[in-house]
Amino acid sequence: xxxxxxxxxxxAILKECPDADAGEVSEAFAKYExxxxxxxxxxxxxxxxxxxxxxxxxxxxxxxxxxxxxxVASLSELVGSDKDVEIEVxxxxxxxxxxTIRGEEKKVAFGMLExxxxxxxxxxxxxxxxxxxPHANLTAGSIIRIEGASVxxxxxxxxxxxxxxxxxxxxxxxxxxxxxxNDPLDIADVPSDGYICVVGRVLAARPDQIHRKDGSGxxxxxxxxxxxxxxxxxxxxxxxxxxxxGTLLKIDGAQVRSFRNTPELNFGRTTxxxxxxxxxxxxxxxxxxxxxxxxxSLTDGARDVDAVVQITDLTxxxxxxxxxxxxxxxxxxGDPTGRCRVSIWDALPFDEKKLPITVKVTGARVRAWQxxxxxxxxxxxxxxxxxxxxxxxxxxxxxxxxxxxxxxxAAGPSRVGIETTGMVVSVREDSGFIMxxxxxxxxxxxxxxxxxxxxxxxxxxxxxxxxxxxxxTTAVLVNKEASLASxxxxxxxxxxxxxxxxxxxxxxxxxxxxxxxxxxxxGRSIVDEQGAxxxxxxxxxxxxxxxxxxxxxxxxxxxx
Amino acid sequence: MERARIARQPAHLLLASEFGSATLHEKGSGEYDxxxxxxxxxxxVNRVVAAGLLERLELRETANGSTLYQGQLRDPTGLHYFSVxxxxxxxxxxxxxxxxxxxxxxEPLLVMMTAKTRWYQTDEGAVYTSLRPxxxxxxxxxxxxxxxxxxxQSTMERMxxxxxxxxxxxxxxxxxxxxxxxxxxxxxxxxxxxxxxxFKLNLMQALDIAEGRLEAATTPPPMMSLPTGDEGDAxxxxxxxxxxxxxxxxxxHLDQGEGVDFDTILKNAVAxxxxxxxxxxxxxxLLESGQLDEPRFGWFRVASGE
Numbered sequence: 001x002x003x004x005x006x007x008x009x010x011x012a013i014l015k016e017c018p019d020a021d022a023g024e025v026s027e028a029f030a031k032y033e034x035x036x037x038x039x040x041x042x043x044x045x046x047x048x049x050x051x052x053x054x055x056x057x058x059x060x061x062x063x064x065x066x067x068x069x070x071x072v073a074s075l076s077e078l079v080g081s082d083k084d085v086e087i088e089v090x091x092x093x094x095x096x097x098x099x100t101i102r103g104e105e106k107k108v109a110f111g112m113l114e115x116x117x118x119x120x121x122x123x124x125x126x127x128x129x130x131x132x133x134p135h136a137n138l139t140a141g142s143i144i145r146i147e148g149a150s151v152x153x154x155x156x157x158x159x160x161x162x163x164x165x166x167x168x169x170x171x172x173x174x175x176x177x178x179x180x181x182n183d184p185l186d187i188a189d190v191p192s193d194g195y196i197c198v199v200g201r202v203l204a205a206r207p208d209q210i211h212r213k214d215g216s217g218x219x220x221x222x223x224x225x226x227x228x229x230x231x232x233x234x235x236x237x238x239x240x241x242x243x244x245x246g247t248l249l250k251i252d253g254a255q256v257r258s259f260r261n262t263p264e265l266n267f268g269r270t271t272x273x274x275x276x277x278x279x280x281x282x283x284x285x286x287x288x289x290x291x292x293x294x295x296x297s298l299t300d301g302a303r304d305v306d307a308v309v310q311i312t313d314l315t316x317x318x319x320x321x322x323x324x325x326x327x328x329x330x331x332x333x334g335d336p337t338g339r340c341r342v343s344i345w346d347a348l349p350f351d352e353k354k355l356p357i358t359v360k361v362t363g364a365r366v367r368a369w370q371x372x373x374x375x376x377x378x379x380x381x382x383x384x385x386x387x388x389x390x391x392x393x394x395x396x397x398x399x400x401x402x403x404x405x406x407x408x409x410a411a412g413p414s415r416v417g418i419e420t421t422g423m424v425v426s427v428r429e430d431s432g433f434i435m436x437x438x439x440x441x442x443x444x445x446x447x448x449x450x451x452x453x454x455x456x457x458x459x460x461x462x463x464x465x466x467x468x469x470x471x472x473t474t475a476v477l478v479n480k481e482a483s484l485a486s487x488x489x490x491x492x493x494x495x496x497x498x499x500x501x502x503x504x505x506x507x508x509x510x511x512x513x514x515x516x517x518x519x520x521x522x523g524r525s526i527v528d529e530q531g532a533x534x535x536x537x538x539x540x541x542x543x544x545x546x547x548x549x550x551x552x553x554x555x556x557x558x559x560x
Numbered sequence: 561m562e563r564a565r566i567a568r569q570p571a572h573l574l575l576a577s578e579f580g581s582a583t584l585h586e587k588g589s590g591e592y593d594x595x596x597x598x599x600x601x602x603x604x605v606n607r608v609v610a611a612g613l614l615e616r617l618e619l620r621e622t623a624n625g626s627t628l629y630q631g632q633l634r635d636p637t638g639l640h641y642f643s644v645x646x647x648x649x650x651x652x653x654x655x656x657x658x659x660x661x662x663x664x665x666x667e668p669l670l671v672m673m674t675a676k677t678r679w680y681q682t683d684e685g686a687v688y689t690s691l692r693p694x695x696x697x698x699x700x701x702x703x704x705x706x707x708x709x710x711x712x713q714s715t716m717e718r719m720x721x722x723x724x725x726x727x728x729x730x731x732x733x734x735x736x737x738x739x740x741x742x743x744x745x746x747x748x749x750x751x752x753x754x755x756x757x758x759f760k761l762n763l764m765q766a767l768d769i770a771e772g773r774l775e776a777a778t779t780p781p782p783m784m785s786l787p788t789g790d791e792g793d794a795x796x797x798x799x800x801x802x803x804x805x806x807x808x809x810x811x812x813h814l815d816q817g818e819g820v821d822f823d824t825i826l827k828n829a830v831a832x833x834x835x836x837x838x839x840x841x842x843x844x845x846l847l848e849s850g851q852l853d854e855p856r857f858g859w860f861r862v863a864s865g866e
Contacts, residue, residue, distance in 0.1 A: 423710065425571040425609055425674045426695055429649070466568065468609075470714075473570040504651050512697040516609055516672035516707050531567050546705030550771040553709060557716065559764065 006030070009040045013048055020051040041081070069147070075115040075125040075160075080153030085160070087146055088171065090117035092126065093195065093253070093270055094140040109134035111270075112195075113160065117143045117172075128159040135168045140270060143172040188230035190256055192263050197252040199276050200226035200233070201287055202245050204304055204363070225304045226251075226265075227287040234303050237267040243275070246284040250276040260301025260368075261413070296337035296402070298375070299413060300368035305375065309333040310358045310389055311342060312398040332416075333375065334397030339417040341374040349380045356397065358389040371414025371526045401522050406469035409525050410532040419522040420534070421542070422469030424514045431463040431483075432498060432506050461494065463510060467519060467534075474532040476521055478539050486539045487513060518542040569594050569606035571674055573711040577637035577762050578718075579608065583687040584750045585679040597677045597689050600754045601718035602725075602744030605677050610640050610691060611699065611707045614669040617660050618835075629656040633671060633691075635708070636769045637762035641832060642675060642691040655696060672699045672707060684814050684824050688832065705770040712766050718744075719756055803834055803842045808851060812862050819853075819861035 006029040013025045025047060032043035071086045072078060078085060093111035109131035116122045130152075131138055138144065147167040152159045162168070184199045205224030212218065222241040225234050226249065235254070243249060252272045254265040267273065282290075293307040314331035329344040329352070350357050361383060365376045377383060389395075404412070406422040435457030436442065437449035448454045463478040463486075478486065484494060487510065498506045523536040554560045578599045586604065587595035594606045612635035620628045629644040644656045659669060673696035681687050699707075725744055728734050735745050748754075810828045814820045822843075829839035843860070846852040853863045 423571075423573075423609065425607070429651075468570045471570050471572065473568050475568075508651055508655070508697065511695055512699070515674065515695060515697050516611060516699060517703055518706070518710070544706050546702060546709060546770045547772055549706070549709050550767045553712065553716075554767055559767070 006040055009044060009047075012044065013051060016048055017051040025051060044081075073116070075127050075158070078151050078158070080151055080158065082151040085146070085149045085151060087115065087149070088117060088143065089113040089115050089146065090143045091138060091140050094138060095268060095270055096134065107134055108132060109138060111140065128157075129162055130159065131162040133162065133164050133166070133168075135162065135166070137170050138162070138168050142170055145169040145171055184250065186230040187226070187228045187233050190233055190263055190265075192258045193256050195253055195255055196265075197250070198226070198228070198233075198254065198265070199248070199250045199278070199281070200228045201248045201281065201284060202243050203227050203232060203284070203288060203291060205241060205243065205245060223303070225291075227282075227291050229282055229287075229290075232287075232291045233263060233265055235265040235267060239267055239269060239271070241267065241273075243273070248276045248278060248281055250274050261299040262301040262303075262366075294337040295333070295335050295340050295373070296412075296415065298340060298366050298373040300366060300371075300373065302366040305361070305364045305366055307335070307361045307364070307375065308358065308386065308390055309335050309342070309361060309375070310356050310397050312339075312356045314342075314344075314348075314352050314355060316352075332398070334400060334417065336391050336395060336397075336400070336402070338402050338415050339397065339400070340372055340415070341369070342377070343374055344377045344380070344383070346378065346380040349383050350385050358386040360384040360386055368414065371528055372416055372524070373413065406467065406474060407472035409534065410472040410474050410527065412525075412527065414524070414526045414528075416524040418525055418534075419520060419538075420469075420474075421518060421520045422467040422472075422474070423516060423518050424465050425468045425473075425516075426466035427507055427511045427515060428464040428466070429504060429507050431465070431510055432461070432503055433495075434460050434462060436460050461491070463539075465514070465519075467521065472532075474525070474534050476534045476536050476539075478521070478536045479523075482536055482539045486519075486541060514541060518544065566592055566594070571607040571609045572603050572605045573707070573714045574599070574603060574605060574608045574610065575637040575711050575715055575762060575766065576610070576612065576633070576635045576640045578603070578715060578759065579605075579610075579640065579677070579689055579691075580638050582679075582689050584747065585681075585687075586746070595677075595679065597679050598743055598747050598750070599718075600747060600751045601715065601722050601759065602741055602747040603714075603718055604741075604743040604746075607674065607676055607694075608691065609672070609674050609707070609711075611635065611670070611672040611704055611711075612640065614659060614663060614671045615639065617656060617663055619657075619660055627653075629653070629660070631656075631659075633673070635711075636765040640691055641688075642673070642693055644693060648693070652693060652696065670699050670701065670704045671696055672703065673697075682824070682827060684820075684828075686810065686814060686828055705772075708766050708770045712763050712770075715759065715763060719759055722748075722754065722756065803829065803839060804846055804851075806832060806834070807839065807842060807846060808862060811852065811860055815861050819855050819859035822858045822860070825860060 006026045009029055010022050010025045014020060014022060028047045028050065029040045029043055032046065033040060069084045069086050070078075070082050073087070075087070091111065091113050094109055095111050096107055096109045099106055099108045111129060112126050113129050114124045114126045116124045145168075146160070146162060147169065148163065149166050150161045150163065152161050184197045187198055187200060190196060190198065203225040205222055208221050208223045209218040210221050219238070222237040223234070224237075224241070225232055250273070251265070251267065254267055254271050256263050257266055258264070288306070291306060293302075293305050295307070295309065298305065310333060312332045312334055314329050316327055316329055318325060318327045320326070329348060331342055332339055333342045361375060361377060363382055367374050367376055401417045401419045404415070404418045404420050406420045409415075409418060409420050435444040435447070437444055437452050437455050438458055439452045439455070440449065442449050442451065444455055444457045447457070461480040461483050463483045465476040465478065467474055467476045484491060487494070489497065497509065501509060518541075520540045520542060521534055521536040522538040523534055526533045526535070551560075578601055579597070582597050582599040584598040585595065586598055587593060596604045596606050598604045610633060612633040615632045615634045617629055617631035620630055622628050626646045631642050631644075633640040633642060644652050659671075662669060673691070673693040675691035675693040678690045678692055679687065721740055721744055724738070725735065725740050725748065728738055728740065730745060730748065732742050732745060735742050807825060807829060811820050811825060814824060814828070825843065826836055826839050830836050843852070847854060847860070851863055852860050854860055
């Protein structure tokens with residue numbers, strides 16, 4: 001019985017160690033599985049080592065037992081250890097790049113292939129492949145039979161290795177229109193990776209160079225930006241790109257890559273770019289106008305950003321680098337969608353005493369610190385001072401906050417100047433009085449700071465809550481003023497409450513006040529891989545009239 | 561502490577009827593993967609905010625000597641069963657202790673709690689859901705009424721999604737395209753046909769209460785005393801009504817043709833938060849009144865001759 005169960009594995013071992021006894025090999029597998037819970041596919045190596053050691057080592061053991069070719073119809077039938085595979089596939093993409101292998105410059109092809117090429121509407125699976133040949137008859141769009149490829153599995157992702165000894169039989173020549181032309185996507189819908197097609201107008205294009213990290217030279221590229229009605233996206237062309245600003249292009253087979261949180265189109269050898277005609281497509285002026293970014297839409301790593309913002313506060317910071325005195329202006333900016341930071345690495349083209357000043361920013365970079373976007377301006381020419389903001393001038397951006405739904409806060413970028421509403425579902429036990437490090441304001445644990453050691457600390461008050469809404473969750477840290485205000489306590493009153501009830505008793509008091517209640521919090525959000533957090537400078541417990549709400553709901557649901 | 565931090569699970573607002581009628585469970589394969597209960601309306605919940613009248617709370621010694629508070633929270637749609645054990649925070653146990661005393665004094669307590677959902681299956685295959693409160697407090701009527709309305713609103717949203725989903729092809733892709741949660745598809749595959757009418761009635765009751773049309777929300781709980789062995793005690797027969805119904809239901813549900821054994825029945829009753837002794841005596845009553853048969857010793861089934 002055991003023989004049968006492990007037959008495939010035993011056979012594989014016997015291929016490598018023809019002298020081994022099939023029964024013993026099978027027993028070895030059984031032992032691994034039963035005694036150590038190691039399944040046969042994982043035990044292969046160990047079993048092989050054991051039976052190989054019985055064979056006297058020597059160069060003569062390279063005897064090549066005839067390999068069993070694994071013929072499959074679908075990629076799904078393959079496993080990571082398959083060596084000699086035969087399959088018919090359609091080549092979706094084919095790219096060639098130079099790679100240095102053992103000091104030798106070599107051309108290697110790579111791309112994507114798809115199984116089940118013959119069936120009209122069958123299910124198809126796509127894998128990456130690498131062609132080490134590279135084989136001249138492997139071209140995009142053709143249908144081929146691959147004989148003798150091997151499977152590569154890395155981090156759970158499967159791909160096919162086409163080796164120099166692999167035979168490629170072309171079954172159907174590639175057609176020029178393949179890869180199957182994708183329908184153009186709206187720029188706003190561009191995914192964070194993949195090969196796509198878009199139609200857009202060139203907003204900007206400039207030659208640039210990318211320096212190889214190993215210092216072996218540089219590559220000429222073109223960077224720029226295209227736009228459609230739905231948005232704009234940056235691009236990087238690895239091939240010559242000489243379309244002028246304003247040209248409408250259809251770009252098929254562009255690869256999307258994401259730099260930090262910002263997707264970017266990459267144009268390579270297989271990208272087809274053609275001038276497109278559509279009299280109804282928005283013109284350059286309209287698109288440039290619309291391509292102005294809002295602060296709410298800024299993402300880390302974005303480039304060539306145009307925006308109209310109001311600078312509300314700026315301070316000059318000087319520092320020394322390489323013995324040279326340098327300076328930087330950093331401060332706050334706002335627009336009706338929110339606030340963020342700005343850094344200007346040049347002399348200001350305006351008088352900083354006249355703040356707030358509205359500027360049009362052109363071609364800026366965006367970096368993010370603690371998730372808060374920072375619009376970085378390298379050159380004063382990127383700033384154009386406007387006489388008045390394009391929005392209601394009475395808007396006080398320094399104190400303005402934008403209402404954002406809690407799920408949007410949790411899913412969006414970090415933002416300054418927001419307010420949101422949700423239900424308090426937790427009052428953490430470390431709410432109340434805390435001690436902060438006198439050096440860095442970090443909360444002390446057992447009287448010591450993580451960075452600065454034992455520290456007498458400064459006393460502070462905060463509430464640490466969890467606020468949920470519609471399936472989204474955020475941590476909320478309420479500062480001292482807002483904590484006291486929301487509990488209607490003075491500092492001294494709170495002090496005596498804690499003395500009376502104890503730390504935990506006080507937390508319970510807070511729970512009785514806010515747990516399960518709807519609150520509105522105002523402040524800034526930090527969103528990272530640990531989730532969303534709101535640093536609240538104000539918190540309002542919603543006072544709602546249940547009777548009224550019930551009647552409203554009844555009407556809304558037609559139950560009155 | 562190498563493992564990646566697992567994101568906190570959001571709390572959902574659930575009325576007792578929706579949570580209590582859920583039988584579907586989902587848990588990832590990893591050691592720290594959260595577990596979920598999926599309701600008939602497609603809410604996939606690891607954590608809930610529940611509220612209601614604290615109807616019962618009792619301290620129980622468990623077999624291994626640890627203490628366990630078992631309780632029931634009543635909202636207009638039914639009961640939540642919860643337990644507070646040694647694994648809970650000190651404050652949660654302290655609160656339970658205080659509340660037991662206040663309940664004994666006959667004080668009505670409206671309680672709000674954030675709780676983890678728990679799902680378990682008896683050896684016989686019966687499925688129960690219950691709550692493990694993490695944080696709780698006594699709230700005012702007004703806060704309770706507003707919570708009730710919030711819970712009604714989210715229930716209504718799920719009901720609307722459910723109705724929409726009936727017109728949609730039951731595939732992940734199709735659900736995603738129209739913006740329906742895929743958990744709803746999982747729920748629909750598990751529960752099959754779901755009658756929305758009871759849920760709608762529940763919402764109507766809840767609205768009534770929130771509007772102050774009924775006093776049901778704050779009527780003190782019927783006093784439940786442990787049966788002392790004396791029969792004919794008015795309160796015990798009253799609780800026996802609900803318990804008796806539960807027992808009859810459980811027996812009908814679990815009966816595979818040979819009846820259901822004594823131990824299983826009692827285990828199920830205890831799992832539902834009832835006292836073992838009370839269940840025993842109700843079982844006797846049911847047998848005497850002819851609602852149950854005992855085809856052979858220790859095995860019970862619903863009497864057929866009704």
